[in-house]
Amino acid sequence: MSRIGKKPITVPSGVEVKIEGSLVKVKGPKGKLERTLHRAIKVAQEGSTLTVSPVADTKENKKFHGLTRTLIANMIDGCHKGYERRLTLVGVGYRGAKQGKGLNLSLGYSHPVYFEAVEGVDLNVDKNTTIIVTGASKEHVGETAAKIRSLRPPEPYHGKGVRYEDERIVTKVGKSGGKK
The missing domain is CATH 3.90.930.12 (Ribosomal protein L6)
Known part of the structure; x- marks a missing residue:
């Protein structure tokens, strides 16, 4: 498993995250962004934290684990601070x-x-x-x-x-x- 991918993402106050299947929408004071994720990754939201995990433990799926987590974290930071x-x-x-x-x-x-x-x-x-x-x-x-x-x-x-x-x-x- 990816060390970066394992870290949970905390959503700051004022930022809204919606997960609709493989589409992640982030809305905040600096703007709104959306991104379609790879089918090998699933994102779960529990309160103000997001967790990213691969669908299956195959080498192909693990490739996108840390990348996807970083992309979502960048979207949240961008909508919050810019x-x-x-x-x-x-x-x-x-x-x-x-x-x-x-x-x-x-x-x-x-x-x-x-x-x-x-x-x-x-x-x-x-x-x-x-x-x-x-x-x-x-x-x-x-x-x-x-x-x-x-x-x-x-x-x-x-x-x-x-x-x-x-x-x-x-x-x-x-x-x-x-x-x-």
Whole structure:
């Protein structure tokens, strides 16, 4: 059995969990999420705790035990507190501005780049160089942040580009040739 899968999930107050067969619905102050679970996993709710267990003790069923428990726990945390990812724009003239539901980014190209947010994810800009991605779904927040970073990933010589706030870029040494 999975060590992570064995842990019960406590549902905080203000968060509502409904289990309808293989569909789990979570509703809280930050939003609502739903997910269809694998048929090899069953979820039982007793008061304010959830327990996840495999239907049968086969190797195939055990694969999804810890994963499913973590996915449900992330859904509950997201609906209760929400998730946030911060990106930093590094480079001369690199800046961003909120425009409607998306972002208008100047990333050193000859044209501005417009990035549209997916539903359930909120984009904000702080001090023109910090992008804050927030939402209830950990998957969507991380995926959106990765897509923004991929518009201009940090380059290895000067470190210019879009990077995660806690990311450290190891820069390479440039040319050191001279006349002899």
